Amino acid sequence: DAKTTQPTSMDCAEGRAANLPCNHSTISGNEYVYWYRQIHSQGPQYIIHGLKNNETNEMASLIITEDRKSSTLILPHATLRDTAVYYCIVRVVEYRDDKIIFGKGTRLHILP
């Protein structure tokens, strides 16, 4: 089962920052938080991941709380092309065990 909880859907105005929250209260110390997005029936696209420090790349920023029980994905200047389902994933990596378990995700609508 997925170890994350996300809102079902969110709206964001074009040009504004989109902040997508994720709860992962049972996360363990060696588990990473990953974000993917899926644009209508295409393969999921990797966005960003992190362990405990905040991360930034050309697509987004990932803010992880100090207790690691929640995180926020930030798309700094949302465009219509960012409309997609966003998945927050806690990845369990142990000896010979690597599970990338997707939850239901957040459907993000970017409004013109």
Add this chain to the structure above:
Amino acid sequence: EAGVTQSPTHLIKTRGQQATLRCSPISGHTSVYWYQQALGLGLQFLLWYDEGEERNRGNFPPRFSGRQFPNYSSELNVNALELEDSALYLCASSSGQGFVAFFGQGTRLTVV
């Protein structure tokens, strides 16, 4: 650099038949993950192959099987097809356990 490629793009089979789906990982990647996404639903983990061996499988019946070849490409076989097997089948690859996984565009399997 070529991404993960899956073939065929679309596949139509009759109930009771067998389907074979193929996945070519990114060059240098040794891990392959398979997922099923039924229409309107989330991604369900099917199988994980690493270095030629099946390391983990999701909650699917044994008629879902696969293998990974010495060149790290992979094949998913679905025997005794049922109507409920109609779905988008996604493959992802990574450099190994715990590394970022990148997805292909999927094979749309339709069982009639």
